[in-house]
Amino acid sequence: xxxxxxxxxxxxxxxxxxxxxxxxxxxxxxxxxxxxxxxxxxxxxxxxxxxxxxxxxxxxxxxxxxxxxxxxxxxxxxxxxxxxxxxxxxxxxxxxxxxxxxxxxxxxxxxxxxxxxxxxxxxxxxxxxxxxxxxxxxxxxxxxxxxxxxxxxxxxxxxxxxxxxxxxxxxxxxxxxxxxxxxxxxxxxxxxxxxxxxxxxxxxxxxxxxxxxxxxxxxxxxxxxxxxxxxxxxxxxxxxxxxxxxxxxxxxxxxxxxxxxxxxxxxxxxxxxxxxxxxxxxxxxxxxxxxxxxxxxxxxxxxxxxxxxxxxxxxxxxxxxxxxxxxxxxxxxxxxxxxxxxxxxxxxxxxxxxxxxxxxxxxxxxxxxxxxxxxxxxxxxxxxxxxxxxxxxxxxxxxxxxxxxxxxxxxxxxxxxxxxxxxxxxxxxxxxxxxxxx
Amino acid sequence: xxxxxxxxxxxxxxxxxxxxxxxxxxxxxxxxxxxxxxxxxxxxxxxxxxxxxxxxxxxxxxxxxxxxxxxxxxxxxxxxxxxxxxxxxxxxxxxxxxxxxxxxxxxxxxxxxxxxxxxxxxxxxxxxxxxxxxxxxxxxxxxxxxxxxxxxxxxxxxxxxxxx
Numbered sequence: 156x157x158x159x160x161x162x163x164x165x166x167x168x169x170x171x172x173x174x175x176x177x178x179x180x181x182x183x184x185x186x187x188x189x190x191x192x193x194x195x196x197x198x199x200x201x202x203x204x205x206x207x208x209x210x211x212x213x214x215x216x217x218x219x220x221x222x223x224x225x226x227x228x229x230x231x232x233x234x235x236x237x238x239x240x241x242x243x244x245x246x247x248x249x250x251x252x253x254x255x256x257x258x259x260x261x262x263x264x265x266x267x268x269x270x271x272x273x274x275x276x277x278x279x280x281x282x283x284x285x286x287x288x289x290x291x292x293x294x295x296x297x298x299x300x301x302x303x304x305x306x307x308x309x310x311x312x313x314x315x316x317x318x319x320x321x322x323x324x325x326x327x328x329x330x331x332x333x334x335x336x337x338x339x340x341x342x343x344x345x346x347x348x349x350x351x352x353x354x355x356x357x358x359x360x361x362x363x364x365x366x367x368x369x370x371x372x373x374x375x376x377x378x379x380x381x382x383x384x385x386x387x388x389x390x391x392x393x394x395x396x397x398x399x400x401x402x403x404x405x406x407x408x409x410x411x412x413x414x415x416x417x418x419x420x421x422x423x424x425x426x427x428x429x430x431x432x433x434x435x436x437x438x439x440x441x442x443x444x445x446x447x448x449x450x451x452x453x454x455x456x457x458x459x460x461x462x463x464x465x466x467x468x469x470x471x472x473x474x475x476x477x478x479x480x481x482x483x484x485x486x487x488x489x490x491x492x493x494x495x496x497x498x499x500x501x502x503x504x505x506x507x508x509x510x511x512x513x514x515x516x517x518x519x520x521x522x523x524x525x526x527x528x529x530x531x532x533x534x535x536x537x538x539x540x541x542x543x544x545x546x547x548x549x550x551x552x553x554x555x556x557x558x559x560x561x562x563x564x565x566x567x568x569x570x571x572x573x574x575x576x577x578x579x580x581x582x583x584x585x586x587x588x589x590x591x592x593x
Numbered sequence: 594x595x596x597x598x599x600x601x602x603x604x605x606x607x608x609x610x611x612x613x614x615x616x617x618x619x620x621x622x623x624x625x626x627x628x629x630x631x632x633x634x635x636x637x638x639x640x641x642x643x644x645x646x647x648x649x650x651x652x653x654x655x656x657x658x659x660x661x662x663x664x665x666x667x668x669x670x671x672x673x674x675x676x677x678x679x680x681x682x683x684x685x686x687x688x689x690x691x692x693x694x695x696x697x698x699x700x701x702x703x704x705x706x707x708x709x710x711x712x713x714x715x716x717x718x719x720x721x722x723x724x725x726x727x728x729x730x731x732x733x734x735x736x737x738x739x740x741x742x743x744x745x746x747x748x749x750x751x752x753x754x755x756x757x
Contacts, residue, residue, distance in 0.1 A: 328738045356733060358697060372701075377686075377728060379701070400705055400729055403698040416702065418729070423660075423709030425702040446702040462699060468658070469699050490658075492696035506696055532740065535696055553740035561738070586697070 183571065185222040186308060188215060189250035189274075193267075194234045194257040203265060203293055204258045210297030211254070211304070213341055214315045217567070218305060219574030224250045236268045242277045250274050252308060256300070264288040269300055271307060281307050294339060294346055295593070302592070312542040315340060318590045319547065320360045320369050321565055323349065324583040328554055328561045333357050333585075335371060335384070340540075340589070342565075342578040350384065359403060359536075360384075362590045363410040369588070370394065370404040370413050381415050383432070395430050395437065399423075403448045408456045414440070416448040427461060427478075440478035451496045451503075452476070453520070460484070460494040460503055460520075471505060473520070484522030489514075493536060496520075498591075499543035502570075506535055515548050517570055528572045533563075541591045545569055547578065549585040640680035642755040649676045653711060655749040658695065660706035662714055666751075670711060673753055674718035687711045687727040688752045690734060692745035697731060704729030711751035726756070 193208045195201030215221040230244040235255035245253050256269040263286045271281035281303060287296055295316060302313025323336040332353040339346035351357055351373075360371035369384045381394040381401040394413050395401065399420035404413050411432055416425040427440040427447050441447040445465030452459055460473050471485040471494045485491040489509025496503055497517075507514040507527075513534040516527040533551040540546070547567050554561035565584040568575040578587075637644050645651045650673070653666035662670065677683060689708025691700035708727035716722050737744040 329735050331733065358701075358731075358733070379729065400701070402701050416698070418702065418705045423705045423712075423727075425705065446699060446706070448702050449696065449698045462696070464658075464699075469695070490695075492699050508694065533693065554738050554744075556737070556739045556744070558738050560740070 183220055183569070183573065185220055186252065187224050187250050188221050188252040188254060188304070188308075189224045189229065189245055189248070190215075191229070191235060191253070191255040192232070193255075194236075196257075196259045200258040200260060200265070203290065204256070206293055207256070207258070207267065207297045207300070210294060210341070210343075211301050214298065214301035215304065217341065217574075217576065219569050220305070220309055224248055235272070236270050240272055240274075242272070242274050245272075245274045252280075252304075254304060261286060265290060265293070267296055267300070269303075271304055294343065298339065298341075311544060312592070314540045314542045314545070314589075314592065316593045317541055318346075318593070319565070319578065319587050320350075320362060320590070321580070321584045321587040322357060322360065323580065324563060324585055325353075327558055331356075335360055335369075336580070336584070337386070338580070340578075342580060344579075344581065347581060350386075359586050361405045361588045363406040364408055364591050365410040366590050366593060368406075368410070370406060370415075372402045372404065381413065383413070394432070395435070400425075403450065405451055408452055408454055414450045414452065414459065416450075427459070438477075440474070441481075442478075449493050451494050453496050454498055454500045458496075458520075460496055462492045462494060471503070471522070484518070484520070485525075486522050487525050495537055495539060497539050497543045498541055502543070504537040504539065504546055506537065515546065528570060529566075529568055529575065536586050538588045540589055547587045547589060549587060551585070640683050640755075645673070645676060645753065645755060649673055651754070652750045652752045654746060655707055655751070657692070657745075657749065658703065660689075660703060660710045662710050666711075667714065670714045671718065674715050674720055677715065677720050677724070682757070683755055684724045684757045685715075685726075686754045686756045687715075687725065688734075688754060689727065689729045690736070690748055690750050690752070691732045692748045693732045693735065693740065694745060695732065697733075701729050701731035704731045707749075707751045711753065715753075 190212055193204030195204045212223050228248040231241050234257055236257050251274055253272040253274050259266050266286045269283040270279055273280045298316035301315040305313040317340045318337055319340055320337045323334045324331055326332045333356050334353045335350035335357050337348050356374040358372045360369045362369055367387050373382050379400045381404040382391055383394055384391050397417055400418040402416050404415040412429050414429045417428045418425045425446045425448050427450050429438045443465045445463050447463045449462040450459050457476055458473055462469055463472050469490040469492055470483055471491045472481055472483050474481040489507050491505050491507050493506040494503050502517045503520055504517050512530050514527045514530045515534050515537050518525040531550055532553055535549055537546045537548045549563050550566050551563040552560050563583045563585050565578045565587045567578050637647055650669045653669050687708045689704035691704045708729055712725055712727040735748045737747040
């Protein structure tokens with residue numbers, strides 16, 4: 156929807172902006188940006204402006220790649236959408252970039268106009284005008300503007316106009332009520348929505364790359380099976396008619412198939428299967444007496460990384476998409492799980508358990524250059540941001556015999572290991588998965 | 594340990610048959626089960642979950658990352674098989690569980706293997722598979738809350754549940 160609006164109304168005027176992010180030993184120096192008030196023409200549009208400014212400010216700051224210059228320092232306080240800024244004033248307070256915008260009402264709806272300036276080079280580098288029919292889309296406008304600013308300045312693809320599906324948790328740890336829930340990537344409460352009622356245990360949701368469908372596992376009638384959930388229609392449907400447990404589902408990159416584990420009821424041995432959602436045809440990919448689970452496709456669909464204990468302990472393996480050429484890639488000490496292929500294709504994120512702690516790390520796709528990003532008592536379920544720069548995962552505290560503890564949060568971290576923060580959720584949260592750009 | 598278990602089992606059979614007679618005479622299952630819920634030395638309805646728990650043992654425990662039945666586990670399952678033979682109308686679901694020291698998905702697979710170990714041992718002991726189902730709960734339903742080995746050792750389990 157927004158995309159359509161953007162195509163119609165997006166006017167980008169700019170030459171190439173240089174990648175203006177300083178990277179020293181992995182730590183990124185955030186780029187200073189000033190965001191003026193987003194001006195309205197009356198109290199209603201001013202309110203939209205405030206909301207938008209907050210969203211943009213939070214997004215850019217939370218990325219770790221920007222910091223917003225303190226508003227108290229601003230020398231110029233005008234609307235700079237139709238007026239050339241006094242660049243010297245902004246340079247003086249060390250704003251490297253400057254964003255100004257206003258909101259007005261037209262007969263087509265709510266209109267936002269935005270200008271992004273490169274203060275040091277004294278020029279406009281982005282210009283945008285978009286109109287939405289009603290205020291329901293305000294948050295998405297904020298995310299879209301954030302993406303444009305992020306992309307223009309860092310040269311990387313944005314990730315703000317995206318959503319996170321996760322498992323919301325409440326209740327005693329031995330009778331946990333789990334519900335599927337979805338929210339904007341910033342976790343804003345206004346965007347939060349429960350998708351299931353908590354009657355059945357649900358686990359491990361994943362987005363389809365086309366973004367309108369998720370796949371997950373549900374204990375319906377106490378039978379653990381893989382389902383798909385159409386976010387547009389609200390329809391839920393079981394994937395296949397299996398006589399035993401199906402679990403650990405993910406979509407193929409073309410969204411046409413689901414890869415998952417199926418536990419043969421005559422052996423209780425888990426193997427990986429690929430089901431074509433159109434033809435419902437099934438292909439078996441692994442055949443080994445060990446556990447085979449947690450599959451993840453490479454973004455080009457040619458390879459699959461998965462978790463197997465075929466060598467005695469849980470490790471990471473890679474195979475061709477048809478199941479050929481299986482080889483182990485995890486090389487370090489400890490046991491590995493949860494491999495997830497980066498959307499950029501170059502890295503695999505994983506969970507590792509060693510010396511009493513869980514670790515979330517990344518490695519090259521051949522297992523080389525393993526690097527731990529975060530270590531704690533209980534960490535799990537890494538998932539990539541669509542631009543491949545960040546991971547989200549869940550972090551759980553120790554629990555105690557009296558039933559206290561065990562709080563679990565969804566956390567965000569730059570793969571450099573910096574800028575970790577909790578993504579707020581109304582209840583506890585686990586098993587996060589990130590949508591592609593909307 | 595084994596000896597203790599065995600004695601418990603023998604005692605269990607005596608109690609169970611005793612209770613069975615009483616139930617047959619009384620013919621009031623509700624009264625029997627409500628009296629059974631009063632804890633110490635109360636009457637337990639034969640062939641029920643409580644009978645299984647108190648007089649046989651409803652669960653077996655596993656080593657870390659293992660679905661192999663220990664000697665103790667096999668002894669418990671021998672007793673469960675005998676009990677199931679005694680109550681041929683009883684159907685069961687075997688639940689497989691894991692401790693929290695593994696990923697969610699791996700533990701679902703491991704829980705399934707554990708449940709199946711119990712299921713297939715009982716099947717080999719002569720219990721008709723039509724009477725049995727099994728399911729994995731991974732690490733989702735711990736018996737004991739806590740992040741230490743005491744809790745974990747209780748949570749790595751296969752539990753036999755009377756389903757009818």
